[in-house]
Amino acid sequence: MKAAEFDYARPETVDEACRLLDGAAGDGKIIAGGQTLVPLLVMRLTRPSLVIDINRIAALHGIAANDAGVTIKAATRQADVLADAGVQQRLPLLTKALRLVGHPQTRNRGTIGGSLANADPAAEICLVARTLDAEISAQSRQTTRRIAMRDFCAGAMTTALTPEECLTDVRFPSWRDAGRIGTGFTEMSVRQSDFALVAAACQLVLDKDGVCRRIALGIGGAEASPVRAEAAEQHLTGTRLEAGDIDKAMDELQAALSPLSDVHASADYRRRVAGALAARVIAEARDEAKAA
Amino acid sequence: MSQHDIALTVNGRAYRGTVPARLTLVDFLRDHLRLTGTHTGCEHGVCGACSILFDGQPMRSCLIFAVQADGATITTVEGLAPDPAGLSVLQDCFWETHALQCGFCTPGMLIAAQALLNRNRAPSDEEIREAIGGNLCRCTGYKQIIDAIKLAASRLQGANAPLDQKGAGSHG
Numbered sequence: 120m121k122a123a124e125f126d127y128a129r130p131e132t133v134d135e136a137c138r139l140l141d142g143a144a145g146d147g148k149i150i151a152g153g154q155t156l157v158p159l160l161v162m163r164l165t166r167p168s169l170v171i172d173i174n175r176i177a178a179l180h181g182i183a184a185n186d187a188g189v190t191i192k193a194a195t196r197q198a199d200v201l202a203d204a205g206v207q208q209r210l211p212l213l214t215k216a217l218r219l220v221g222h223p224q225t226r227n228r229g230t231i232g233g234s235l236a237n238a239d240p241a242a243e244i245c246l247v248a249r250t251l252d253a254e255i256s257a258q259s260r261q262t263t264r265r266i267a268m269r270d271f272c273a274g275a276m277t278t279a280l281t282p283e284e285c286l287t288d289v290r291f292p293s294w295r296d297a298g299r300i301g302t303g304f305t306e307m308s309v310r311q312s313d314f315a316l317v318a319a320a321c322q323l324v325l326d327k328d329g330v331c332r333r334i335a336l337g338i339g340g341a342e343a344s345p346v347r348a349e350a351a352e353q354h355l356t357g358t359r360l361e362a363g364d365i366d367k368a369m370d371e372l373q374a375a376l377s378p379l380s381d382v383h384a385s386a387d388y389r390r391r392v393a394g395a396l397a398a399r400v401i402a403e404a405r406d407e408a409k410a411a
Numbered sequence: 412m413s414q415h416d417i418a419l420t421v422n423g424r425a426y427r428g429t430v431p432a433r434l435t436l437v438d439f440l441r442d443h444l445r446l447t448g449t450h451t452g453c454e455h456g457v458c459g460a461c462s463i464l465f466d467g468q469p470m471r472s473c474l475i476f477a478v479q480a481d482g483a484t485i486t487t488v489e490g491l492a493p494d495p496a497g498l499s500v501l502q503d504c505f506w507e508t509h510a511l512q513c514g515f516c517t518p519g520m521l522i523a524a525q526a527l528l529n530r531n532r533a534p535s536d537e538e539i540r541e542a543i544g545g546n547l548c549r550c551t552g553y554k555q556i557i558d559a560i561k562l563a564a565s566r567l568q569g570a571n572a573p574l575d576q577k578g579a580g581s582h583g
Contacts, residue, residue, distance in 0.1 A: 121433065124432075125432055125433060127432035153475065157435075157473070157475070157476075160433075161435070161455055170476075221545070222545025223469060223523070223541070224469045224470050224471050225456065227465075227468040228475065310544075312545065
């Protein structure tokens with residue numbers, strides 16, 4: 120399997136990358152880690168005339184963690200984010216999720232922005248970004264804009280980015296609520312590091328009495344894009360997250376979900392697994408917050 | 412299609428070449444440099460047979476274009492042993508524990524395992540499984556491979572010397 124012919128450019132600034140994208144008139148593709156794009160190229164499922172390598176754009180590398188949140192530049196390697204102490208401290212949900220993203224070899228090359236722009240339904244990074252209401256920054260030759268994650272994923276492998284836009288960073292807002300924060304992440308896959316059939320992510324805040332004051336619960340892999348379980352979140356807010364509370368919320372979560380059905384798992388199976396995994400991540404986050 | 416001049420270091424030796432944009436790094440290593448120890452298996456990032464150390468980190472050379480390796484320092488399986496006629500401690504342990512049968516996955520397994528041992532002198536079974544999780548083997552059932560890596564870890568610890576002085580480190 121060999122890719123069809125293409126031209127290659129290696130810009131050193133985002134402006135230059137955007138000019139190249141604009142000049143390719145919809146036929147340019149950005150390559151960062153290439154862990155999904157290269158397979159698509161060699162299988163000739165995509166045949167761009169120009170591949171624009173953003174790996175050497177210094178402005179697209181780095182992590183900034185402060186009280187406002189965590190900003191990760193698009194071409195930052197997944198392995199570097201996983202090892203980052205600031206992310207571990209301020210964005211532990213992402214650290215937990217990254218352990219399940221691909222393999223060491225793919226995390227060493229794969230980037231945060233690449234996973235987001237690829238928008239695989241099962242992508243853990245997209246799920247964490249959706250669960251925590253992250254914001255995407257995108258730049259084109261003409262414009263710079265921010266896109267809320269709820270508007271970013273537009274279906275399987277489809278995003279709100281135009282062909283002329285380059286994803287430049289993702290911002291995860293910090294939670295400043297009084298109380299103790301806990302997180303949970305898990306997924307079901309045939310083997311570890313395979314694509315998740317279903318994944319679940321949770322971040323929550325408990326007050327001093329152990330009552331849940333805020334919760335974000337996301338499900339990935341079940342539908343074409345990651346979703347928030349808003350009905351379940353509302354049900355759980357104000358409870359102590361005891362087994363009975365979680366059971367009732369899981370009924371609501373399962374009723375609200377419209378899962379995919381494919382050769383790997385039926386819709387009904389995905390619905391049941393989503394409920395089971397969501398219950399697990401809520402309990403994990405609750406126990407972590409209690410111990411904090 | 413654009414052609415590109417590249418310069419890179421492979422197993423401690425400097426190379427130059429002119430490559431078409433679509434040439435993958437594994438094809439460059441095998442067909443241009445004749446370093447055929449790195450294997451092409453699936454050619455789309457699933458099997459791990461083409462694993463190399465790219466600036467010291469294990470990566471899949473079928474998922475990198477050669478032009479992207481301009482300026483990089485690479486170690487292939489040929490660069491693991493202290494000399495062309497010898498074996499590294501890890502390679503010796505693979506031999507001793509029967510950690511290969513057909514040998515197709517072995518270069519990738521050795522690279523993944525060496526990368527682990529370079530940063531972790533005493534890996535747990537779980538850490539070993541995680542490190543080789545991206546490498547498929549259809550012969551061994553993995554058990555002997557894990558045994559080999561554990562044996563190499565114990566020998567390297569016992570040696571009580573930096574890995575690179577024992578001939579098991581990466582070149583460069």
